[in-house]
Amino acid sequence: MADAATTTVPGAGDSTARKHHPALTLVGMTCGLGVILVLMLVVFIMPSLKSGPHDLQVGVVGTSSAADQFETSLAAAAPDAYTSQRFSSEQELRDAIRDRDVIGGFVVDESGVRTLVAGAGSTAISGSLAGTAQAVGGALGVEVTVEDVVPLPDSDPTGVGIGGLAFPLVFGGIVPVVAFRKILPHSVGWYLTGLLVFAAAGGIVVSSVLTFAFGSIESAFWPVVGSMALGIAALALPLAGLQKAFGAKGFTLGAMAMMFLGNPLAGISTTSAWLPSGLGTFGQILPPGAAGTLVRSAAYFDGAGGFVAFWTLVAWIVVGLLLYAVGTRGAAGEEMPERPSG
Structure with a gap:
């Protein structure tokens, strides 16, 4: 009876005996943390790599023929970067920029292209818009000027x-x-x-x-x-x-x-x-x-x-x-x- 009382059932205590080898634990933890590191790199770096102008709303002021010509050149200089919207006057365009309905715009006339930007909205976007305007102006053979409608303070010009x-x-x-x-x-x-x-x-x-x-x-x-x-x-x-x-x-x-x-x-x-x-x-x-x-x-x-x-x-x-x-x-x-x- 004593022997029967002390007899152990096969498999009893296996849950405590079966422990993963430290090498397996190390490999598993290293792989898991490596995956997390990759995900962090993707989340933190990919947005910056893929960032840029895409379908940004801009305004255009000018006669029908001048605006048509400018929009064609704009699409050629920066494909899919901007979506243009016509405004009847420069003041209406300026108001739309201040109301953040558009990120900037262009006033096209016989004297050239006046580019209106909002540096306070985003220096990256305003810089891109100004650069695109220069490219379009070069293609059209006209003078391009840039005006910051909503500038950042002089003490923090880059925001x-x-x-x-x-x-x-x-x-x-x-x-x-x-x-x-x-x-x-x-x-x-x-x-x-x-x-x-x-x-x-x-x-x-x-x-x-x-x-x-x-x-x-x-x-x-x-x-x-x-x-x-x-x-x-x-x-x-x-x-x-x-x-x-x-x-x-x-x-x-x-x-x-x-x-x-x-x-x-x-x-x-x-x-x-x-x-x-x-x-x-x-x-x-x-x-x-x-x-x-x-x-x-x-x-x-x-x-x-x-x-x-x-x-x-x-x-x-x-x-x-x-x-x-x-x-x-x-x-x-x-x-x-x-x-x-x-």
Whole structure:
């Protein structure tokens, strides 16, 4: 009986005995991390390699024959780069540029071609438009002049200040979610209030640096404050909601999406129009891209072109609050003691 009691069943304990050899683990981890590295290179570098003018809306002013000739030369000089729209007057074209309905335009007459650009919209796009105009002018044998209708400030002529906002936006959305969860009292009110207060403070800090240190903004301090605050909140609240509803895994996946998709596809330095069309559109759905568009619109265009971006950020904030409410309700249900039977 004693022997029977101590007899071991074949296969028992195999789960603990069958361990992968360290070499296999090393190979597997190396391959997995290599794939992740390749994906990161594709996400961060491919948008830049494939970026450029494609179907950008431009305006053309001139007589029918002159405009027809110019548009033919424009299509030959830059195939598929621009889509032209006729305007009846130069003032109408200038207004369309300031309203961000078009990225620039051309006034064609007997004296030559006057090119109107908006450097504040994107120095990459305005530079490309000016270069294309010179090529068209050379083909037509006419003089070409360039005028910046919405220029960047003299202290930041290349737009570096606005262009560098992608990482601060993502950082400002991720870090307070983790920090405030650890240091604030375990109260929904205090936690969410902390995130909103940080968003407002972050907007003030960023706008102050852009205005007083970099000179990137001249007369839109408070609109930029509001735009940045909205962008930070649209990042932080959904991440907090994912954390509350799905735990650490939810937060990690959300943070990775914002860092490795939202950041490189935001197009803040060049605007989304410069990115490949599908990637640029996708980037504008995520908070970093929408926030970058709204900040640029607020800083240089009196809010023009920021309508969709504004409501995109509002939608993310609402989604974040709903996720947090669902997570809170689920946690309360789990903690509720069971009623005694009978």
